[in-house]
Amino acid sequence: xxxxxxxxxxxxxxxxxxxxxxxxxxxxxxxxxxxxxxxxxxxxxxxxxxxxxxxxxxxxxxxxxxxxxxxxxxxxxxxxxxxxxxxxxxxxxxxxxxxxxxxxxxxxxxxxxxxxxxxxxxxxxxxxxxxxxxxxxxxxxxxxxxxxxxxxxxxxxxxxxxxxxxxxxxxxxxxxxxxxxxxxxxxxxxxxxxxxxxxxxxxxxxxxxxxxxxxxxxxxxxxxxxxxxxxxxxxxxxxxxxxxxxxxxxxxxxxxxxxxxxxxxxxxxxxxxxxxxxxxxxxxxxxxxxxxxxxxxxxxxxxxxxxxxxxxxxxxxxxxxxxxxxxxxxxxxxxxxxxxxxxxxxxx
Amino acid sequence: xxxxxxxxxxxxxxxxxxxxxxxxxxxxxxxxxxxxxxxxxxxxxxxxxxxxxxxxxxxxxxxxxxxxxxxxxxxxxxxxxxxxxxxxxxxxxxxxxxxxxxxxxxxxxxxxxxxxxxxxxxxxxxxxxxxxxxxxxxxxxxxxxxxxxxxxxxxxxxxxxxxxxxxxxxxxxxxxxxxxxxxxxxxxxxxxxxxxxxxxxxxxxxxxxxxxxxxxxxxxxxxxxxxxxxxxxxxxxxxxxxxxxxxxxxxxxxxxxxxxxxxxxxxxxxxxxxxxxxxxxxxx
Numbered sequence: 001x002x003x004x005x006x007x008x009x010x011x012x013x014x015x016x017x018x019x020x021x022x023x024x025x026x027x028x029x030x031x032x033x034x035x036x037x038x039x040x041x042x043x044x045x046x047x048x049x050x051x052x053x054x055x056x057x058x059x060x061x062x063x064x065x066x067x068x069x070x071x072x073x074x075x076x077x078x079x080x081x082x083x084x085x086x087x088x089x090x091x092x093x094x095x096x097x098x099x100x101x102x103x104x105x106x107x108x109x110x111x112x113x114x115x116x117x118x119x120x121x122x123x124x125x126x127x128x129x130x131x132x133x134x135x136x137x138x139x140x141x142x143x144x145x146x147x148x149x150x151x152x153x154x155x156x157x158x159x160x161x162x163x164x165x166x167x168x169x170x171x172x173x174x175x176x177x178x179x180x181x182x183x184x185x186x187x188x189x190x191x192x193x194x195x196x197x198x199x200x201x202x203x204x205x206x207x208x209x210x211x212x213x214x215x216x217x218x219x220x221x222x223x224x225x226x227x228x229x230x231x232x233x234x235x236x237x238x239x240x241x242x243x244x245x246x247x248x249x250x251x252x253x254x255x256x257x258x259x260x261x262x263x264x265x266x267x268x269x270x271x272x273x274x275x276x277x278x279x280x281x282x283x284x285x286x287x288x289x290x291x292x293x294x295x296x297x298x299x300x301x302x303x304x305x306x307x308x309x310x311x312x313x314x315x316x317x318x319x320x321x322x323x324x325x326x327x328x329x330x331x332x333x334x335x336x337x338x339x340x341x342x343x344x345x346x347x348x
Numbered sequence: 349x350x351x352x353x354x355x356x357x358x359x360x361x362x363x364x365x366x367x368x369x370x371x372x373x374x375x376x377x378x379x380x381x382x383x384x385x386x387x388x389x390x391x392x393x394x395x396x397x398x399x400x401x402x403x404x405x406x407x408x409x410x411x412x413x414x415x416x417x418x419x420x421x422x423x424x425x426x427x428x429x430x431x432x433x434x435x436x437x438x439x440x441x442x443x444x445x446x447x448x449x450x451x452x453x454x455x456x457x458x459x460x461x462x463x464x465x466x467x468x469x470x471x472x473x474x475x476x477x478x479x480x481x482x483x484x485x486x487x488x489x490x491x492x493x494x495x496x497x498x499x500x501x502x503x504x505x506x507x508x509x510x511x512x513x514x515x516x517x518x519x520x521x522x523x524x525x526x527x528x529x530x531x532x533x534x535x536x537x538x539x540x541x542x543x544x545x546x547x548x549x550x551x552x553x554x555x556x557x558x559x560x561x562x563x564x565x566x567x568x569x570x571x572x573x574x575x576x577x578x579x580x581x582x583x584x585x586x587x588x589x590x591x592x593x594x595x596x597x598x599x600x601x602x603x604x605x606x607x608x609x610x611x612x613x614x615x616x617x618x619x620x621x622x623x624x625x626x627x628x629x630x631x632x
Contacts, residue, residue: 051455052448052632067455071351076452084449086363086440093362098453100358101351141449 003028003062003149003180009048011041011055011204018044019055020204026182026197028148031175033195033212034184037295041204042184043080046153050078061149071102077142078151082158083134084141087127091118091137094126098141112140117166131158139167150174152183156190168194192287202295212287219285219293224258224266227279231256234266234275241269254278352454352463359437360467366433370475373429377479378486380415380425385490400496403592407583409498410506412487413480418506420584420602421550423542423577426479427514430472431538434518437468439531447632461624465522469515476514480507506580509605513579516616520572523619526627542573550574566601572615578608 004026011019019041026032036042047053051067058065061076069075085094095109113122116136121129126137135158142150150171156164164187171194175181185191191198191212198215200208208215216222228234235256238248246260258266263282270277285293360366400408410418417424441447454460484503525534553568568574582592584602596604603611 047448047631050452052451054629054631066452069455072455073453078452080448080452081445084445086444086446088364089362093358097355097358097362098449100354101454 004049004059004182005063006045006049006057006059008057009045009055009059010057011044011048011053017204019048019201021057022199022201022204022206023057024199024206024209026149026180028180029175029178030196031171031181031183031194032197032199033191034182034199034201035188035191035291035295036184036201036207039203040201040295042201043153044204045201046078046080046151046182046184049151050076050080052080071145073098073102073104073145073147075145075147076149076151077145077147078153079135079138079142079155080151080153081138082131082154083126083129084138085126085134088125090123091126091129091140092122094137095141095144099144102145104144108144108146112143115143116140132160132163135159136163139170147179149180150182152181154184154186156185156187164190188286188288188291200291200294207294215294216285216287216290219290220259221283221285221289221293222259223283224261224263225279225281225283226256226258226266226270226277227254228256228270228275228277229254230275233273234270234277237269237273237275238266241265349459349463352456352459353467355450355454355460356437356463356467360433360471363436363440365436366471369429369432370471373426373475374479374482376429377415377426378482381412381483382486382489384415385412385487389490400494402497405497406499406502406592408491408496409484409487409503410582412491413484413503414506414510414580415483417510417580418583420577420581420586421547421574422581423573424510424513424580426476427510427517428538428542430475430514431518431521432535433472434468434522435525435531435534435538437464438522438525438529439534442529443531451632457628458624461526461627465519465620468518468522472514472518473511476510477507480510509580512609513576516579516612517573517576520612520616520619523616523623526623527619542576546571546573569601569603570611572612575603575608575611575615578603579605579612 006025007023009019009022010017022041022045034042034045044053044055048055048057049059049066051065061069066072066076085091089097091113092109095113096106099106099109110119110122113119116139118133118136118140121133126134129137135155139152139155142152152171156167159167168190171181171183175196183194195212197210198208198212199206200215208218226234231250231252231254235248235250238256238258238261242248242258242260246258248259249257251257261269263280267277267280269275270280407418415425416422441450450460451457454463521534521538524537525531528534528537549571550568569578581602582594582605584593587593593602596602596607598604598607599611600607
């Protein structure tokens with residue numbers, strides 16, 4: 001049973017779509033990462049899920065909208081702001097205040113403060129807290145009611161490397177207890193280690209939704225690299241074998257890159273046809289590469305590349321790309337679509 | 349609803365500013381009475397002496413207990429101090445982004461809204477009662493030796509009027525804060541509107557009246573805070589009789605207590621209604 005079911009979440013500001021009909025599930029026992037470029041609508045989506053923003057669509061937690069819960073802290077914990085507290089109210093009093101409506105006892109307040117490492121500053125006003133300490137206090141608030149679901153918006157912001165490591169272990173541990181964790185982050189390397197599933201959006205629309213492996217598999221940067229003195233022959237053979245289900249590229253005179261066929265199959269093909277192979281390796285796209293590829297044209301805010309050193313402002317920098325003769329991955333293609341292919345089955 | 353009340357009670361009692369503002373309001377109110385009556389008794393012992401009966405006794409006791417707020421056009425000082433608590437109750441939600449934490453703790457918005465009005469209203473009422481009682485005690489120290497009638501029913505009614513006045517002003521500025529979602533602007537508005545804008549309009553009305561030979565325009569009594577003032581004022585410096593105005597027409601000039609209650613109550617109700625609608629509809 002899906003703990004969180006979001007259906008058709010949508011929101012527009014002044015006619016401009018911020019979130020355009022998102023639907024996804026967050027399953028119990030998993031960490032679901034929520035990714036998207038700046039301005040993609042992640043925070044808005046999370047606020048819609050919790051009934052904080054007014055929009056269209058529904059979101060249920062175990063079948064009930066968040067706003068229908070009595071003492072929701074005991075069911076859903078949320079961190080939506082980096083420093084959502086009054087600067088002069090002590091950390092302990094801040095949590096006592098949040099705990100009061102749900103009847104969470106004071107000893108639980110001290111317990112979660114200890115859990116997030118703020119036990120020593122529990123009696124201090126958070127006006128002097130760093131961003132990381134503020135995040136820890138926010139996490140403590142989310143954990144107060146020992147909820148089965150967590151919704152965390154950029155919880156790793158401001159955390160030091162130890163803090164990020166701690167957060168990863170904490171969220172993995174909570175998920176392993178059967179809880180649902182829905183977390184947004186820009187730290188893709190962390191997300192790769194932490195998340196089981198991904199929901200990726202761009203400009204408010206769904207880009208990907210599923211297991212993290214499936215997402216990285218979609219990347220056209222996944223390819224098999226082959227170095228062989230008979231590159232042209234091998235490329236032609238691979239092209240015939242692919243029959244439109246992938247792509248093969250003759251990267252240089254002795255290098256072939258293949259998408260859509262694994263290393264074992266290519267090795268066997270080369271062996272069967274008497275082709276000498278000097279190197280055969282698989283290159284797996286990272287989450288970051290896959291994310292950048294998928295969201296490349298979905299950025300709300302695009303920075304302008306700085307001009308090359310010594311050139312006057314306004315002059316166009318040369319187009320990015322690998323130096324001549326270097327390894328070049330195959331051109332991008334969408335998951336499930338046919339890659340670029342020579343109609344004759346030969347190498348392109 | 350109980351959840352929201354618990355939240356609001358813990359919120360207001362865990363803020364240092366609540367205690368500072370409340371404590372200072374009581375101290376300044378009672379201290380004002382103590383100092384003024386000490387000054388009057390020590391420097392001008394001949395002004396108040398002998399037997400004080402009837403309206404005279406009522407006036408002095410009321411003035412002592414409520415820092416002369418019974419005199420039109422004076423304002424009740426304590427109200428404008430504790431009403432700040434009302435502004436902060438909503439202002440902190442928006443200034444420190446607490447509103448999302450609040451609504452993820454108590455997601456039923458109308459209960460959050462109602463709990464704030466009830467808890468803050470109760471809190472400011474207690475502060476007003478404490479200030480009045482302490483002020484009365486201070487005054488009675490300096491009234492010692494005077495043969496003054498003590499009209500308990502009249503003073504109790506005066507105290508109740510301060511409570512009503514303070515709660516209504518506090519609720520009005522709370523509603524304004526919800527609507528404008530800006531704490532500093534709401535604070536400025538609390539002082540600028542009644543003490544600046546309305547006073548200026550009233551002053552201009554007096555000038556116009558002096559020039560034309562008529563009294564100041566009648567309609568000015570319906571301005572929000574001028575009307576509110578009549579909730580607590582029962583003596584006027586412009587009234588040639590100088591007595592307690594206890595038999596006024598409902599919406600006459602000046603307004604009677606119930607006339608003022610209805611006029612200022614309408615302003616307060618309209619702003620409160622607008623605030624709950626806005627709070628329900630808006631993004632948090």
